[in-house]
Amino acid sequence: MKVGVVGGGAAGLVAAITAVRNGAEVTILEAEARVGQKLLSTGNGKCNLGNLVLDPTCYYSGDAEFVARCLSRFGTKDTLAFFAELGLLTRDKNGYLYPFCEQAGAVLDVLRNEASALRIRVISERRVTGIKQDSRSSFLVQTGNECFSFDRVILCCGGKAAPKTGSDGSGYRLARELGHKVVPVVPALTFLKCEGDYFKAIAGVRTQARISLQNDRGEFLAGDQGELQLTEQGLSGIPIFQICRVAAYALREGNRVWAEVDYLPQISEKELKRLAEKRLPLQKNRTLEEFMTGILNKKIMQLLIKRAGLKGTAPANVMSLEKLESLLFEAKHFKTEVIGTGDFQHAQVCAGGVELSQITDDFESKRIRGLYFAGELLDVDGKCGGYNLQWAWTSGFLAGNAASRTV
Numbered sequence: 122m123k124v125g126v127v128g129g130g131a132a133g134l135v136a137a138i139t140a141v142r143n144g145a146e147v148t149i150l151e152a153e154a155r156v157g158q159k160l161l162s163t164g165n166g167k168c169n170l171g172n173l174v175l176d177p178t179c180y181y182s183g184d185a186e187f188v189a190r191c192l193s194r195f196g197t198k199d200t201l202a203f204f205a206e207l208g209l210l211t212r213d214k215n216g217y218l219y220p221f222c223e224q225a226g227a228v229l230d231v232l233r234n235e236a237s238a239l240r241i242r243v244i245s246e247r248r249v250t251g252i253k254q255d256s257r258s259s260f261l262v263q264t265g266n267e268c269f270s271f272d273r274v275i276l277c278c279g280g281k282a283a284p285k286t287g288s289d290g291s292g293y294r295l296a297r298e299l300g301h302k303v304v305p306v307v308p309a310l311t312f313l314k315c316e317g318d319y320f321k322a323i324a325g326v327r328t329q330a331r332i333s334l335q336n337d338r339g340e341f342l343a344g345d346q347g348e349l350q351l352t353e354q355g356l357s358g359i360p361i362f363q364i365c366r367v368a369a370y371a372l373r374e375g376n377r378v379w380a381e382v383d384y385l386p387q388i389s390e391k392e393l394k395r396l397a398e399k400r401l402p403l404q405k406n407r408t409l410e411e412f413m414t415g416i417l418n419k420k421i422m423q424l425l426i427k428r429a430g431l432k433g434t435a436p437a438n439v440m441s442l443e444k445l446e447s448l449l450f451e452a453k454h455f456k457t458e459v460i461g462t463g464d465f466q467h468a469q470v471c472a473g474g475v476e477l478s479q480i481t482d483d484f485e486s487k488r489i490r491g492l493y494f495a496g497e498l499l500d501v502d503g504k505c506g507g508y509n510l511q512w513a514w515t516s517g518f519l520a521g522n523a524a525s526r527t528v
């Protein structure tokens with residue numbers, strides 16, 4: 122059985138290794154000079170390769186039950202066993218899994234070593250430009266002037282996030298040309314661009330916050346909590362990454378989106394009211410800035426005072442308690458309009474992709490027998506925390522396994 126794997130990224134390498142272990146003869150056609158380039162930049166160079174807490178709710182997709190079934194067939198334990206067999210030591214940091222040496226290169230090395238030990242043919246610098254079905258059981262795969270023939274093909278081209286690592290979105294085109302529907306693709310796990318010239322003044326601040334995205338009618342769209350990073354363009358950090366796909370889709374549909382930031386997520390409004398009442402008599406002779414000192418990050422506090430049309434040097438005790446309270450409440454309801462997201466170059470993954478309704482539980486196309494899909498190319502994207510690589514390992518393993526099976 123001759124299996125062609127298009128794209129030697131995370132999913133493609135696991136699919137190829139699995140198929141060869143099942144007795145197939147495997148060729149990887151890779152667009153870049155080397156396989157697995159994206160892996161090297163994952164997890165800030167440390168590669169967060171999975172998570173001990175693996176739950177279908179950590180994924181967005183067109184079919185949550187399909188994702189749950191796949192994860193139950195190849196989950197975290199299977200990932201750890203797979204890499205242990207390749208000789209990779211791993212470590213767990215609060216459930217987040219990394220190679221023990223915390224170097225992403227180690228994950229790529231063990232995959233490449235295994236591919237070479239199993240004599241997988243890797244043909245690099247070959248971007249696949251077209252795929253045709255020759256007869257019922259054979260595929261002709263075109264790369265520039267060359268043509269390769271395979272019994273089965275696994276498409277593992279990734280999405281179009283971080284295109285400099287090779288994933289330029291050509292996989293979506295190939296899938297469409299072969300008659301598959303693709304759910305609109307938007308950048309995910311990236312920052313939000315927000316309205317407001319004040320972001321320059323607070324850029325660089327990192328603070329705990331709760332963020333909720335809202336629509337025009339003030340209805341909740343998505344939310345998360347964690348360390349927020351302020352940038353010159355708007356909001357960033359893990360909690361923003363987790364929800365930005367929702368903003369990307371809403372904006373794509375022409376809707377307006379607001380981000381409401383709660384800079385004091387640990388303190389309820391009631392507690393804040395009590396705090397203001399207690400604090401005012403103690404801070405009688407202080408300025409407004411001094412009154413606020415220590416409650417909020419200084420730059421955020423100065424911005425709130427300015428936005429309220431007040432002066433930080435003004436004495437706090439000439440202000441009414443209500444005014445001070447409303448200033449503090451503003452810290453819990455800081456609203457800014459979202460005008461965009463980071464582009465594909467700045468996104469860690471893509472949301473959207475090949476519709477799941479078009480593939481079987483074995484990742485085989487329902488339209489074309491012998492054609493398989495794996496990885497980010499599919500309409501599945503995970504949260505931060507090792508979930509996207511887990512999806513690449515899961516889908517790569519299951520597709521590689523099925524594609525090498527003889528009927």
Ligand SMILES: Cc1cc2nc3c(=O)[nH]c(=O)nc-3n(C[C@H](O)[C@H](O)[C@H](O)COP(=O)(O)OP(=O)(O)OC[C@H]3O[C@@H](n4cnc5c(N)ncnc54)[C@H](O)[C@@H]3O)c2cc1C
Nearest residue numbers: 128130131132152163164169249279287496497507509510
């Ligand atoms: C900066 C960054 C950090 C990340 N950190 C993490 C993390 O710590 N943990 C985590 O779980 N996820 C992380 N991710 C996401 C994760 O890397 C991806 O979800 C995962 O690599 C997807 O695997 P894939 O094999 O589907 O696609 P890719 O890894 O993108 O591989 C696709 C391969 O196909 C090749 N290719 C594309 N088109 C063609 C074609 N037409 N012909 C031939 N070859 C082609 C490409 O060159 C590439 O080698 C991160 C992503 C980025 C960008």
